[in-house]
Amino acid sequence: MEKIIGKFQTKYLQILDEFGKCDEKNVPKFKKSAIKKLYEYMILTRAFDDKALKLQRQGRIGTFASTRGQEACQIGSALAIKKDDLIFPAFRENGVYLMRGMPMYKLFSYWAGDERGMIIPENVNLFPISITVGAHLPHAVGAAMSFKIQKKKAATMVFFGDGATSEGDFHESMNFAGVYKAPVVFICQNNQWAISVPVKEQTSSATIAQKAIAYGFEGIRVDGNDVFAVYRAVSDALKKARSGKGPTLIECFTYRISDHTTSDEAKKYRDESEVEVWKKKDPIDRLKKYMLKKGLFSDKYEKNVLTRAEKIVSEAVEKSEALKDIKAGEIFEYMYEKKTPDLIEQQKELNGGLK
Amino acid sequence: MAKLNLVEAINLALKQEMKKDGKIVLIGEDIGEDGGVFRVTEGLAKLYGNERVMDSPLAESGILGTSIGMAATGLKPISEVQFEGFLMPAFDQLISHASRIRNRSRGRFTAPMVLRCPIGGGIKALEHHSDSPEAYLIHTPGLKVVIPSNPYNAKGLMISAIRDPDPVIFFEPKKIYRAIKMEVPEKEYTVPIGKAHVVKKGDDVTIITYGAWVKTVREAVEKMSDVSVEIVDLRTLSPLDTTTIINSVKKTGKCVIVNEAQRTGGFAAEIIARINEKAFFNLEAPVERVTGYDIVVPLRKFENLYLPTHQKIINAVDKVMKNSGK
Structure with missing residues (x-):
């Protein structure tokens, strides 16, 4: 006898498309100020990123991993997290650090090769950058198990890329999280490139999200360039985690606009026409389109936000470079x-x- | 005071510390209902429940990796890896993360955790069940490595390891799990981490050893009536108590090191380097080492060819005595 003993479906969520068209019934209930905050932090992240790339070219910082194109994944997620939740970033989460309250000058110091850059303020619940791919996932699961055992109403959130899903630690972490019903949210920023390897060569799964099903919990793919969808999925997953209903895997489908880091050149292995397609799906542009429609945007506002971001960035560089040697x-x-x-x-x- | 073996002594330490400190949790394969493959955690799941004594999925990196997350957020995890040969999948977590999280976060996050793991041969087991990987871990800054030589040390070192603010690898020599019974105080006490112990005083030659081999060395020394041997039990391999080693070698002028790991790049080499740096001019003969050979540990039938023996130890002592002209 042969019969079907399991069937599965994979959810996809998009609220704001690349033309600024919005699925109003699914928009999270944001105050105007929250929408502005999303926009302003995405701009700040990009300003930080642009400056870091320039500093690297000038030899003022070392190897740097750019966030460009992934701002919605990071800022949308970080807005959803509460104070007592603990975040475990990989190495491309500059936006998450900034949104969470990490002083920007510390990030410049870290990328300039100064360990003091990873002194995270006591009131900021963040783990330091983890360079090894995927090995920090079990830390987030362990911390989530720990919150559960200590009966804390908090969750953990861990960031990683599509490449990390090939690591054994991804499997072990997803499995532990499922077995212990740990309050953890896995956020895979599927930017479709692990250095030079495209995601279709990384896995033959149609989505990363569907991998969760094998571990006994829910996975969802969201448009990772849609900050509303990211926020929505992450806040739902965090609520679920905090109320004892276990883990979630969220695949933010996005694109790495820059090189992997300043140490490689994507042109060598990646067709530039692909990059152009994705530049049109830019997460900041589409939020701007939405805000324009809603009357939340003006030239003056835009200019103010950009000027302020540049000022924050240049002051941070100054502060970082003024640090005396140890x-x-x-x-x-x-x-x-x-x-x-x-x-x-x-x-x-x-x-x-x-x- | 009860007479306990090493298994019972560690079990007692775990039981007492868990009673005192609700933050201690145990995690490992088969450590709950089954009490662990060597029964070290016998009865603890019944006493403290499945939330504090966790039977984990079969995944060493997962066990160590989640332990780091637990340790960094207020718990005190004591993990078990069933055999040292199964430690390798967890090396990334130990070497790249447990040992570094304090440094990476400049002290904001730490990993006060204990990894318990049986070590060494002599129990006629399968492949990967008779290895001695201590040198890999001693080589890694940020970890502490201890190895008891008897039940008394085992209980005291375990309590110290549990209370230590840094990650401690607690190696349990399988060969002596049940081979030594001795009086172990019921009350709590600690054996300090970082302190070696002179188990027998002597004047002619120092034998430095640790773990299961302290017993073998003592037996071998009893057969040597004409030489006065001082025996140093290291107890902690990292951080190493160099002072005790050097003081003893300066006194005797001669030294033999006994450990069962493969020779090349092994821990005996490090001890010899330190003696060279700090007691070279006190030496009356080159330092000898009795170690395993640079081969895979043979399976049960021929394992004894590999391991240190009374005769190998006696031969090494004879050699240093002869070389010193005494």
Whole structure:
């Protein structure tokens, strides 16, 4: 005997399309100020990004991973999160850091190669940048399990890309999250490129979202360039997590407009006409179109937002570059709570060598 | 005071600390109902419930990775990996994350967690069940590595490991899990991390060893009537108690190191380097090491060829004595 013992469907959510056309009944109940906040933080993220790319070309910061094109995924998600929730970013979540309250100058410092850039203020619930692909997913699941065990009404949220879904840690994390019904929201920014490998070579699944079904929980694909859809899906998933109903996988279908990082050149492996298609789906432009229709936008407003963003960015660069160097011995400070005899000896050795 | 073996001593430490500290949770494969493959967590699920003693899915990276998340958010996870050979899939979590989260976040987030893992050969097991991977972990800054040599040390070191603010790898030598029974105080006590122990004083030669091999070395020394041997049990491999090693070698002028891991790049080499740096002019003979060979640990039939033996230890002591001209 052979019969069908399971069938599944994959949900897709889009509220605001690339022409600014809006599915009004699904728009989250935003105040005008919240819509402006979304726009302003997306602009700020892009201003930060543009500046970082310039600084890298001038040798003032090191390798940098650009956020361009993914602003809606990051700002929409970050608006949905509450104070006690804990975010686990990968390495391209500059927008999330900014929205969450990380001082911008710290991000410039970090990308300039100064660990002090990852000193996250005590009142900001964020994990430091994780460079290894996918290995931070189990941390978010563990923290979610911990919240559940400690009966905290909070959730965790973890960001990763399409490439990370090929890692074993993605599987183990999704499986643990399902088994323990952990209050975690997985946010896959499917920007369709893992350095030079396109997503169709990364997986033969039609969507990333459908992978959740195998782990016993819900997955949804959203238009990742639609900040309303991202916000909606993420806030629903967070509410579900906080009320004990377990994890969700959200695939934000988007596009990496820039190179992978400043260390590669996408032209080599990617057809530029594809980039042009996606530039037309820009997340900021489409929100602008919507705001224009709703009377929330004017030339004056736009100019003010851009000017303010540039000012914040240039002040942050200044502050970051004004930081005094650490004392040489401080490189030994954070390996253990208390320095070991070996480290004390090696610190003396370094100081001696510097004389 | 009851006479306990190593398994029972660790179980007692876990039981008592879990009673005291509600933030301690256990996670690992088969550690709940089954009590772990070596029964170290026997009875704990019944006492503290399935939320604190978690039978996890079969995934070592997942166990260690979720432990990091738990440790960073207020819990004290004690994880178990069933055999050291199964630790390899979790290396990324240990080496790239558990050891680094304090540094990466400049102290905002830390990973106060314990990983319990059986280690070593001598129990006639399958492939991947008789390895000694301690050197990989000692090489990694940010981790602490301890290994008890008897039930008393096991309980005291476990309590120290649980209370430590940094990630501690707690290796449990399988060969002596049930081979030594000794008086273990019911009351709580700690054996400090980072302190070696001189288990026998002597004047002619220092033998440095740890874990299961402290017992074997003591037995071998009993067979050597004409040499006065000092035995140093390291107890903690990282951070290493160099002072105790150097003081002993300066006194005896001769040294043999006994451990079962493969030789090349092994921990004995590091100890020899330190002796070279700090006690070279006190040496009366080159330092000898009795270790495993640079081969895969043989399966049960020929495992004994690989492991240190009384005779190999006696031969090494004879050699340093002869080389010193005494």
